[in-house]
Amino acid sequence: MAQETDQETDTLAGTALTLKDIARQAGVSLATVDRVLHNRPGVRPDTVRRVREAIARNAFQPHVGAAELARGRARRFAFVMPSGPNLFMQQIQDYLGEMSAWLSARRLSVEVVATDVFDPSVLAASLEASSGDYDGVAVVALDHPGVRGAINDLVDAGTKVVTLVSDVPSSRRHHYVGIDNIAAGRTAGALVGRLAGEKSGKVAIVAGSQGLRDHAERIFGFNQVMASEFPGLTVLPVLEGRDEDDRSEQVLARLFGRHADIVGLYNVGAGTRGVAKALSDAGREKRVVFVGHDVTVLTRRLLLQGVMDAAISQNPGHEARAAVRVLLALARGEPILREQEKIRIDIVMRDNLP
Amino acid sequence: MAQETDQETDTLAGTALTLKDIARQAGVSLATVDRVLHNRPGVRPDTVRRVREAIARNAFQPHVGAAELARGRARRFAFVMPSGPNLFMQQIQDYLGEMSAWLSARRLSVEVVATDVFDPSVLAASLEASSGDYDGVAVVALDHPGVRGAINDLVDAGTKVVTLVSDVPSSRRHHYVGIDNIAAGRTAGALVGRLAGEKSGKVAIVAGSQGLRDHAERIFGFNQVMASEFPGLTVLPVLEGRDEDDRSEQVLARLFGRHADIVGLYNVGAGTRGVAKALSDAGREKRVVFVGHDVTVLTRRLLLQGVMDAAISQNPGHEARAAVRVLLALARGEPILREQEKIRIDIVMRDNLP
DNA sequence: GGCGTTTTGAGGTACGCAACTCATTTTGAG
């Protein structure tokens, strides 16, 4: 019907071997292949090798659907997250909710455990309490010895653990789903510097607390870039607003009173409403380059109005889905698609608002 | 062991109903439920309603693994893509390759069909030829009546079709995986304008061809922003470099010779190497704000060197995976996670290079 | 060579669904 087109075709996948084929090739029974595949005891090293070779030779992959069906038991995951009215965390939960059809089609259950993430002992207790109940746990973690211990205990018990948004690199968690906060701070710095143009002047930083690992890292990255590339700009001492609107507004208002030549402002955490109010009360709404974090209803409006110039964002939907997918892959023993699960640092300006 | 922590727990999914439960609730047999579920004939409208209600009432989702296992036949997808040495397209293919383990664990096969995408009749023939062979087709499409017809024919034959990177909105394709190119152009415009600072001067545009839909749309968005927000900047007539290095360099060199006050440069398509060469030959490497598209080995280097100021990027890995996931969801009749499959317009600068 | 232990084979069952057959019941048109 159609004339031959000189097209190449390149097949990427689609073998259809089963366990039976592997058994035949290795010259053993199905039971033995099963023992090897699941690291069950009672197989001679030599036999193990033969089976492994047959598996490798054929690039055999167990049919994920069949495996899921055969194991019967559903997998249970927990998301341990802050209980406060944090908008970003709320977004993550919302996106988990949007996945419910996807989850139930795979017989997965995801439970959100709200806890006081900022109290290490409470967080650790929450984690310990969930031991044994779940196949996997995603936790917005505080980097603290008690929390680290609790994470390691979970890992030792066979539970898969991923840290979410905030990492505990010294623990033995299997994966971290979140951004590199130093790079995020550097990005913010480059934006403030570039958008401020040739101007010289002062730059203000408002953070929740310098005790929070992610905030501290962002500030570090920010200062790095400012020092090395924008010598004309002077970074003022970091203000702490505790991620609260009122307090952020107050400290900032005081600062504006003292310095008339502020050309840039970096809001490291939340409290955006207060920051914006201080800016407008001081009448400097559009004369100060304002860079903050995360895309919410508020920052979206500020970007559209031109009050905010850019938001550094980590996609909450992506983080929610990546955490689930990573936990699932870990539980199944599947490889993780690193490129897919890597959370990127998004620069969001008015015209590329998602 | 652990003291009670006052934590709320909120379960999101995890029911475990089966078809049998639905049948019992609806007061019919398994066979009838099956008929309803797959729109097979021979069921009274009233009975259909009762079954549908039972399904809805329990938010029943067929076990995706069991379904996949039962249908036996593997699913086949095709990616119809340009045959040329296009780096971006090559990246998409590379990322498809990285998925091979994921694909084979699900007994999916993906074939890449290389064709001359820029010749409508050849492209249309390629599409027609693949009719019946595949459950789904992803195509980098040219917006042309012949291509539109071929896409519609595929859809009518029951094949799922998604357009990739470049859309054919007038066709009945099921989904488009790619960015909004007008918004991408607007973003580029905003960046050039903002990064050029207070300066007034001229802005150059180099495109592959204004006949290409995506290029035309980007230019449109770019001009929109320049006209409305940066009246101090004058946009020069669009240069056409045919996405080739040499030609881009020539036309640009000539332009630099005529205009001394160029402060911004937008490279809409490929030919980046030539553009960069023209810039450096003219000795304006770092005095002109240079914004382009896509993150490749070359643009990455130019960003790090400070020659390029920003790259507008659509993540090729994301596009590859999204296309596969969308085709799979369509074939299975599963809902599409729109938020997940939406391709975002990434602003990539030196410090958030992926 | 006999013994206990380790390793292996053979086989079965279950998982939830798709896709089919065939017998039976219900329905509605005349």
Place this chain on the structure above:
DNA sequence: CTCAAAATGAGTTGCGTACCTCAAAACGCC
């Protein structure tokens, strides 16, 4: 009321794996 057509029930088979039991074979030790 009759009879063909339509609707439904009941059942089977197979998909590829996990997990289990039991018996048989091979092995190592004294």
